[in-house]
Amino acid sequence: MSLLTVGTVAFDDIETPFGRAENVVGGACTYIALAASYFVRGIRVVAVVGGDFPKKELKYLEKRGVDLEGLQIKKNEKSFFWAGRYHDDMNGRDTLVTDLNVLADFDPILPETYRHSEYIMLGNLTPAVQLRVLDQLLSKPKLVVLDTMNFWMDNALEDLKKVLKRVDVITINDEEARQLSGERSLLKAAKIIHTMGPKYIVIKKGEHGAILFGEDQVFYAPALLLPQVTDPTGAGDTFAGGFVGYLCKTGDVSMNGMKKAIVFGSAMASFCVERFSTEGLKNLKSRDISVRVRQFAQMVKF
Amino acid sequence: MSLLTVGTVAFDDIETPFGRAENVVGGACTYIALAASYFVRGIRVVAVVGGDFPKKELKYLEKRGVDLEGLQIKKNEKSFFWAGRYHDDMNGRDTLVTDLNVLADFDPILPETYRHSEYIMLGNLTPAVQLRVLDQLLSKPKLVVLDTMNFWMDNALEDLKKVLKRVDVITINDEEARQLSGERSLLKAAKIIHTMGPKYIVIKKGEHGAILFGEDQVFYAPALLLPQVTDPTGAGDTFAGGFVGYLCKTGDVSMNGMKKAIVFGSAMASFCVERFSTEGLKNLKSRDISVRVRQFAQMVKF
Numbered sequence A, B: 001m002s003l004l005t006v007g008t009v010a011f012d013d014i015e016t017p018f019g020r021a022e023n024v025v026g027g028a029c030t031y032i033a034l035a036a037s038y039f040v041r042g043i044r045v046v047a048v049v050g051g052d053f054p055k056k057e058l059k060y061l062e063k064r065g066v067d068l069e070g071l072q073i074k075k076n077e078k079s080f081f082w083a084g085r086y087h088d089d090m091n092g093r094d095t096l097v098t099d100l101n102v103l104a105d106f107d108p109i110l111p112e113t114y115r116h117s118e119y120i121m122l123g124n125l126t127p128a129v130q131l132r133v134l135d136q137l138l139s140k141p142k143l144v145v146l147d148t149m150n151f152w153m154d155n156a157l158e159d160l161k162k163v164l165k166r167v168d169v170i171t172i173n174d175e176e177a178r179q180l181s182g183e184r185s186l187l188k189a190a191k192i193i194h195t196m197g198p199k200y201i202v203i204k205k206g207e208h209g210a211i212l213f214g215e216d217q218v219f220y221a222p223a224l225l226l227p228q229v230t231d232p233t234g235a236g237d238t239f240a241g242g243f244v245g246y247l248c249k250t251g252d253v254s255m256n257g258m259k260k261a262i263v264f265g266s267a268m269a270s271f272c273v274e275r276f277s278t279e280g281l282k283n284l285k286s287r288d289i290s291v292r293v294r295q296f297a298q299m300v301k302f
Helices: A028-036 A055-063 A101-105 A127-135 A150-155 A157-164 A174-181 A186-195 A235-250 A255-272 A286-300 B028-036 B055-063 B101-105 B127-135 B150-155 B157-164 B174-181 B186-195 B235-250 B255-272 B286-300
Strands: A003-006 A010-016 A019-026 A044-050 A071-074 A080-086 A093-099 A119-122 A143-147 A169-173 A200-204 A210-214 A217-221 B003-006 B010-016 B019-026 B044-050 B071-074 B080-086 B093-099 B119-122 B143-147 B169-173 B200-204 B210-214 B217-221
Touching (some): A019 A028, A028 A055, A028 A235, A028 A255, A080 A101, A119 A127, A127 A157, A143 A235, A150 A157, A150 A174, A169 A235, A174 A186, A174 A200, A186 A210, A200 A235, A200 A255, A217 A255, A217 B286, A235 A255, A255 A286, B003 B028, B003 B127, B019 B028, B028 B044, B028 B255, B044 B101, B080 B101, B119 B127, B127 B157, B150 B174, B169 B235, B174 B186, B200 B255, B235 B255
Parallel strands (some): A010 A080, A044 A071, A143 A169, B003 B044, B003 B119, B169 B200
Antiparallel strands (some): A200 A210, A210 A217, B010 B019, B200 B210, B210 B217
C-alpha cells in the first residue's frame, strides 16, 4: 500500500507554560510522516523547505523510511516559520509570527512515482495546494483524508468546498466543525459536513478525545490521560498521520477499520504532546504503541 | 437498600441561547432525587423550602417514590432562588441572582427513620451542612458520595477538607479538580484528591463526558451526543443522582460497579439537558434509559 502526504515542513518557536523551544522542526507534513512511519514504509512527501533546513533532520526522516523525492529544496530561500505561545490551560494559543517564506509560492509537484498513490493525506495547507495534489493523481486513490482549519474557512471557503467534494475523510476540531456547518450540535454538524463530501467526519477535541462519524454510527475515543503534557504542537497532525498510516497498513477502510485507526492515531498523539517539537515521536518501539492502545481499550471497558 | 440525599430544592430563572424559563423548579436535591427515583424507591430527602414552593411539585416527587419526611417547609419564608444566563457556547454561565432565603439558616435535621441510611448523597451545598448530615447518622453508611464546587473551595475550604475525609466518592468538574489539587494533569490531580479522603474521584466534563479514578484504574465515559441541548442546569446533579441511585440499586460499590453507575448517571444527564428545568426527567420509561446505555456501549466499542 502506498501513502502520499502533502503539508508544511517548517521551523517553529514554541512557548508553553512548561518552557520554550526555539527554531525547532515542525510542520504538518513532518508530524504526519513521522507518525505514519511507525505503520508504513516509503511515505511519499510533497512539501517545500528552504536551504536553511537541517540535512540531519531530513536524514532522520529518510532513516525512518520516508520518501523525500517530492520534497522541494529551495536553496536560496528560507523555510516556513511559525511562532506561537500557549495559554496557561494549554487549550488555547496565540500565533506570534507566521513567515510563509518558501510556502508563499509553493507549487506541489508530484514525481511520476507518486502519481498512483492509494492513500492520500492532505495535511493542513491552502486548499488550492491540496486541490493541485489531487489533480496530479493518475488513478483514483483508495482513500483521501483532509485536514484543515478555521483559517481556510475564513479565507478560502470556496476552494475548501471544492476539495471537500473529493475527500473521504475530514479531520477538524469541534469549533471548526461548528463553524463549517453552522450547527452547535456535533451530531447535526457531522450530518451537514457529510453532505459536503466526506463519508467520514473525525472531530478532534484535544484533551477530550476524538469522535468519528460514519455509516450512521458514532465512535468516541477519549484522549489518554498523561502525567505531563509539554507541548500540544503537532498533536492533530500526528493523530492524522497515525490514523492514515494505520489504515494504509491494514487496508481496512470500513467504519470498523476507522475506529481502530482513531485509537492508533490517538496513541501517537499522546507521545507527541509529551515532549517539545517532534522529540516525542522519535525512537518509539512498537511495544510502546501497543501498550497505549491497550490502555485505551481498558479505559472505556465497563 | 436506603438512599439519603441532602441539597437544595429551589426556584430557578434560566436563560440559554434556546430560550428562557422563569421561576421553574430546580435545586441539586430535586435533580438528584428525580434521577435516583428511576433506580430506587423511598429516597430520603433532607432539604428546606419556603411556603411558596408549589404543592404540586412536592406531590410529583412523592408520586415518584421520594420520601419527603426530612423536607422542612418554612411557611412564612421564601424558597432558595437562583438566576443564571448561559453563554452562547453553553459551556459557561453567569450567575445573575442568588437569593439564599430559607437556605441562609438551614439546619438539616434527620428524622429518626433516616439515621441508618446506607447510601448518602451529599448534594452541592455548604460543607458545614454536609458535615451536619454525616454527624447525625447512627451507623456507618455503606457509601458516601459528595458533590461540591469551586465556590466552597474559595470560601469554605477548611470545612470542605473535613467532609472530604469522610466521603468515599467525590464528583467535581475538571477545573475544580485542578483548583482543589493544584495540578493541571487530571491524572495527578486525582492522586492528590485521593490523599484528601475519597477512594474514588469522578471528574465531570459536561459535553466531554466523565472520568472515574479508583483502584489504580481510569474509566472514561463520553457524553452522549444529542441533537439538541436546551438547558444544562442540573446536569451534574442528575448525573450524581443516577450514579448513586444505580449503586444503591445494585449494591455493587466496586470499581466495576462504579463504571456501570457512571454510564447510568451519564444517561440520566442526557435526558436532563434536553429540556428546561426538570422536564426532561419526568415520565421516563426504563426502556428509554436502557436504549441510551446501549448507545454508550456502542459508542466506545472498537
